Every structure is written in structure tokens, then in C-alpha cells.
Amino acid sequence: MTTFRARPVVVEMNHLPDxxxxxxARPFSVCSAIEDQDLARLAALAHPFTIEAGRSxxxxxxxxxxxxxxxxxxAKLFKLLPDGRRQITGFAGAGHFLGLAVSRTYxxxxxxxxxxxxxxxxxxxxxxxxxxxPALERRLLEAASNELVxxxxxxxxxxxxxxxxxxxxxxxxxxxxxxxxxxxxxxAGRAEAISLPMTRTxxxxxxxxxxETVSRTxxxxxxxxxxxxxxxxEIVLRDVHALESLASGLN
Amino acid sequence: MTTFRARPVVVEMNHLPDxxxxxxARPFSVCSAIEDQDLARLAALAHPFTIEAGRSxxxxxxxxxxxxxxxxxxAKLFKLLPDGRRQITGFAGAGHFLGLAVSRTYxxxxxxxxxxxxxxxxxxxxxxxxxxxPALERRLLEAASNELVxxxxxxxxxxxxxxxxxxxxxxxxxxxxxxxxxxxxxxAGRAEAISLPMTRTxxxxxxxxxxETVSRTxxxxxxxxxxxxxxxxEIVLRDVHALESLASGLN
DNA sequence: CGTTGTGTTGATATTAATCAACAAGTGTGG
DNA sequence: CCACACTTGTTGATTAATATCAACACAACG
Numbered sequence: 001m002t003t004f005r006a007r008p009v010v011v012e013m014n015h016l017p018d019x020x021x022x023x024x025a026r027p028f029s030v031c032s033a034i035e036d037q038d039l040a041r042l043a044a045l046a047h048p049f050t051i052e053a054g055r056s057x058x059x060x061x062x063x064x065x066x067x068x069x070x071x072x073x074x075a076k077l078f079k080l081l082p083d084g085r086r087q088i089t090g091f092a093g094a095g096h097f098l099g100l101a102v103s104r105t106y107x108x109x110x111x112x113x114x115x116x117x118x119x120x121x122x123x124x125x126x127x128x129x130x131x132x133x134p135a136l137e138r139r140l141l142e143a144a145s146n147e148l149v150x151x152x153x154x155x156x157x158x159x160x161x162x163x164x165x166x167x168x169x170x171x172x173x174x175x176x177x178x179x180x181x182x183x184x185x186x187x188a189g190r191a192e193a194i195s196l197p198m199t200r201t202x203x204x205x206x207x208x209x210x211x212e213t214v215s216r217t218x219x220x221x222x223x224x225x226x227x228x229x230x231x232x233x234e235i236v237l238r239d240v241h242a243l244e245s246l247a248s249g250l251n
Numbered sequence: 252m253t254t255f256r257a258r259p260v261v262v263e264m265n266h267l268p269d270x271x272x273x274x275x276a277r278p279f280s281v282c283s284a285i286e287d288q289d290l291a292r293l294a295a296l297a298h299p300f301t302i303e304a305g306r307s308x309x310x311x312x313x314x315x316x317x318x319x320x321x322x323x324x325x326a327k328l329f330k331l332l333p334d335g336r337r338q339i340t341g342f343a344g345a346g347h348f349l350g351l352a353v354s355r356t357y358x359x360x361x362x363x364x365x366x367x368x369x370x371x372x373x374x375x376x377x378x379x380x381x382x383x384x385p386a387l388e389r390r391l392l393e394a395a396s397n398e399l400v401x402x403x404x405x406x407x408x409x410x411x412x413x414x415x416x417x418x419x420x421x422x423x424x425x426x427x428x429x430x431x432x433x434x435x436x437x438x439a440g441r442a443e444a445i446s447l448p449m450t451r452t453x454x455x456x457x458x459x460x461x462x463e464t465v466s467r468t469x470x471x472x473x474x475x476x477x478x479x480x481x482x483x484x485e486i487v488l489r490d491v492h493a494l495e496s497l498a499s500g501l502n
Numbered sequence: 503c504g505t506t507g508t509g510t511t512g513a514t515a516t517t518a519a520t521c522a523a524c525a526a527g528t529g530t531g532g
Numbered sequence: 533c534c535a536c537a538c539t540t541g542t543t544g545a546t547t548a549a550t551a552t553c554a555a556c557a558c559a560a561c562g
Contacts, residue, residue, distance in 0.1 A: 100392070146352055148402060161336075208410030250334070
């Protein structure tokens with residue numbers, strides 16, 4: 001279950017994020033090979049801007065003109081079917097890259113969950129970037145590889161796990177900071193109290209369920225004393241061991 | 252639906268693959284930046300070997316010591332739950348890379364569907380490779396990005412599509428050569444007759460269904476005149492238009 | 503103080519899974 | 533060459549899980 005996450009790259013000089021609420025560490029650090037004077041050149045290429053919570057900044061099907069690096073906040077990434085069915089494929093926090101794949105149009109949409117700050121690079125500028133900072137390419141490869149591992153884990157969840165198992169997996173992943181926490185921010189232990197800044201609809205669309213099933217399943221986990229639900233957006237893990245065996249498909 | 256696939260890299264000099272049965276083109280070509288004398292140095296680092304059909308060569312959980320490049324044949328990649336439930340996360344054909352993510356253990360298993368030939372690189376040798384051939388890194392990034400796009404499409408399928416929609420998507424993807432055909436081999440048109448070299452069990456585990464549902468759904472598509480099933484491992488698409496609207500969630 | 507958005511809970515419907523039987527190859531050994 | 537087991541795929545009957553439809557609780561907000 002140990003996932004190695006790429007240490008993210010700062011591309012915006014004048015915006016250093018707050019320390020992580022859980023571990024106190026800065027959620028991202030400067031890529032070792034991109035320092036000082038290099039960083040200045042890099043920052044000169046970036047177009048940093050702010051996205052309000054709820055605003056979407058990538059629309060599926062639009063021409064894929066830009067490449068993004070998240071500086072702070074979190075976005076949800078999703079794909080849609082014509083009748084409105086939605087699958088959230090992941091959450092992108094500080095340090096994450098978006099729009100890496102070379103294709104004519106974006107294959108996904110992105111919307112800010114919390115107000116976020118991101119850096120935009122045009123494709124030509126990304127090319128300049130990659131030529132000037134070879135280390136960036138390695139970092140991107142690392143990030144993409146790890147995302148691929150996460151995607152495969154999510155395919156197992158969506159294809160083969162029950163609703164209970166999906167929720168248990170989700171809560172544990174969230175507790176371990178794998179979902180919607182700044183990348184590269186590794187917590188010593190696992191938080192037993194976790195916040196759910198996303199709505200039930202988002203959770204449902206991420207887990208391939210309906211909001212009703214999410215709600216019911218959480219209620220059932222509560223009556224079984226595996227979790228507590230002080231408020232709808234706050235969950236306490238009471239029996240991590242049981243949740244873990246549930247998440248891995250035992251029971 | 253247009254997916255851009257990375258042009259694959261030949262890493263085995265003395266084994267050039269047969270032309271694609273559909274389009275006659277060689278299924279892969281030499282990476283533009285890795286030519287002639289470079290190729291010789293590259294090949295010296297590779298450990299090419301053969302895997303018989305049905306043999307698995309990567310076990311989930313084993314120490315991730317090697318990096319692989321598929322020369323010919325196809326492997327299925329999968330993840331398992333302790334009770335035996337299996338999710339096939341994809342098929343890797345000629346030119347595909349396996350074991351890219353840096354982690355202590357493999358997060359997936361791999362088994363040859365058809366007899367295949369693959370090149371193994373130890374991690375230290377992969378490092379040498381990446382240092383000596385910077386172009387390889389870009390190619391790997393390209394490949395990983397495209398796989399990520401495919402993974403997200405599959406998440407939409409697993410999380411939100413019905414059995415009928417999944418089968419329609421699968422058949423079309425297969426017809427378009429996106430599944431289990433050599434990467435980089437682009438066909439002018441879409442084949443209306445497709446072969447299914449994998450078993451119903453594999454299809455079911457790829458689509459997150461049971462073999463019975465796969466069988467029944469195919470039968471139903473046949474009675475509706477959308478497909479023909481001359482033999483269980485051969486399918487003719489009779490109404491591509493209807494299949495496409497089905498696959499995209501209409502109807 | 504109503505209105506709206508979000509979450510919960512209940513009743514019912516529907517899809518796909520499960521359990522079971524059988525059919526069609528495929529290979530083996532007598 | 534033919535019985536036989538064995539694998540793979542199909543079809544039927546039933547069950548179970550989750551979706552759908554509906555009502556309601558509660559908080560935030562104008």
C-alpha cells in the first residue's frame with residue numbers, strides 16, 4: 001500500500017503555501033535540479049492565476065492548449081457521458097501536473113474543489129521548459145508513473161470492490177493523505193480523524209456509486225462502530241484494522 | 252476518441268517483428284533519437300527473452316527489480332484481491348513499457364496472453380539507459396501520459412457504464428486497435444471483423460463483469476443485429492454506428 | 503421565515519451476480 | 533477410432549446488491 005509520490009515542483013516563486021495542517025511540513029519543495037537563478041527563469045515562463053472554488057478551468061473536449069501545475073488548493077478531474085453520468089478520475093493537489101498528454105483536445109474536465117492557485121504554461125512554453133530543465137522531464141515521468149499506479153488501484157476498486165469496500169478504501173486513502181492532500185507531504189502516521197471537503201456527490205462519482213449508497217454505507221459503517229460521523233464532512237476512524245481488512249477485500 | 256499513442260522503441264536488435272496483419276506496417280519503429288551505433292549500445296544492455304503463452308512474468312508484490320519493454324506478443328496486466336477477485340487493468344503489446352513506477356514492489360501482475368518476447372533491464376541499467384539516451388525519457392513520458400488517458404477512460408467505463416455499454420466500448424476499442432494490438436501500428440480504417448484472443452474470463456475481468464454477463468450481453472447484441480458471432484473468438488461488427496452511440500452512453 | 507442545498511432514510515425497481523445445467527470443443531488413453 | 537475427462541462458453545432460474553424514486557431533516561442564507 002506504500003505509494004511513492006513524486007516530490008512536486010514549485011513553479012510559482014512568490015506564492016509559498018502554508019504548512020500542512022497535519023504534519024506541519026511545507027506541502028512542496030523546490031525540485032532539486034531547479035534552484036535559485038533557474039527558478040527565476042522558470043517562473044518567468046509561468047502564468048500563475050487563481051481559480052475560485054467551484055470554477056472549472058479545463059473542459060473535456062476543448063483544444064488542449066495549456067499545461068498546468070497546481071500551486072495550492074485542489075481540483076477534481078472527471079469525465080462525463082452525454083446523459084450527465086460523471087466519473088471523477090482523481091483529485092489534483094499542490095504539485096500536480098495537468099494536461100501532460102499530447103492530444104488535440106483535453107480528455108477530461110477539471111474543477112476547483114477549494115479555491116486554488118495554478119500555473120499555466122502554453123504548449124510552446126512547456127517545450128522550452130523541458131529543454132531548459134531536463135530534470136523536469138524526469139520529475140514528470142515519475143509523477144505520471146505514480147498516477148498510473150493509483151489509476152490501476154482505482155480500476156480494481158471500481159471493477160471489483162463492493163460499496164463497503166470502496167468506502168473503506170476511500171477513507172483509508174484519505175487518512176493516509178493519498179487523496180486531496182498536497183503531494184509530497186508525507187505524514188508520519190495516519191490521521192484517525194479526517195475531513196471530507198468534497199460533497200457526497202463527489203464521493204459517489206469518485207467511487208462509482210450513487211449518493212444514497214454512499215450515505216447508507218457510511219451510516220452502516222457507523223452503526224458497526226468502524227467509524228464515527230461527528231459532522232457530514234468529518235469522519236473519525238474507530239477501527240482502522242477492520243477498515244483495512246475491509247478495504248483489501250477480506251470479510 | 253482519437254488517442255495518440257507513443258511510437259514504441261525497439262530495444263531488441265536481432266528480433267524485428269512481423270508486419271501487422273491488418274495494415275501491413277511494422278508494428279514498431281526505431282525511436283528517432285536512438286539510431287544505429289546508439290542502438291547497438293542500447294541492445295547490449297537488454298536481456299531479451301521469451302515468455303510462453305499463459306506464463307506470468309511479473310507477480311504483484313514481488314520486489315520491483317526490473318523494467319521491461321515488450322518486443323512482441325501481448326501480456327495482460329492485473330491486480331488481485333485476496334479472495335481471488337481480479338481486475339485486468341490493461342493489455343500490453345509490442346512497444347509497451349512495464350514496471351516504470353519507482354516503488355519497492357510491483358503493484359500489478361503480468362501474464363502472457365500470446366507467447367511474447369520481452370527485454371528486461373535491471374533498475375541500475377535503466378538508470379544508465381536514461382542517462383545515455385535522454386530521448387528515451389521523453390518517449391517514456393509520452394507513453395505514460397497516454398496510458399493515463401486510457402486508464403481514465405477505463406475508470407469511466409468501470410464506474411459509470413452499463414454492461415451493454417462496456418461491451419460496445421470494448422469491441423470498438425478492439426476494432427480500433429487500441430486493445431492488444433501492437434502500439435504505434437495505426438490502421439487506416441476500422442476493422443469490422445475482430446478477433447478476441449483472450450477468454451471470456453479475461454474480458455469479464457477487464458470490464459468488471461462476470462463471464463455470464465459477458466456471454467449474455469454478447470448474445471443480446473447479436474439478437475439485436477449489432478454484431479455477429481461466427482465463433483466465440485471472432486466477432487463481426489454489423490452496426491458500428493449503433494455500437495458507437497451505445498459505447499458513448501446514448502440509448 | 504421561507505427557500506435552497508445537502509445529506510439521510512425508506513420503499514421499490516432493476517441490473518448484474520450467483521447457482522446450476524448443459525452444449526461444444528479438445529485432448530488423452532485405451 | 534472412440535469413450536472419457538476437461539475446458540470453455542452458453543443459457544436458465546433465482547438472489548443479492550445497488551440504483552431509482554420519494555420523503556424528510558437540517559443548516560445556511562437571503
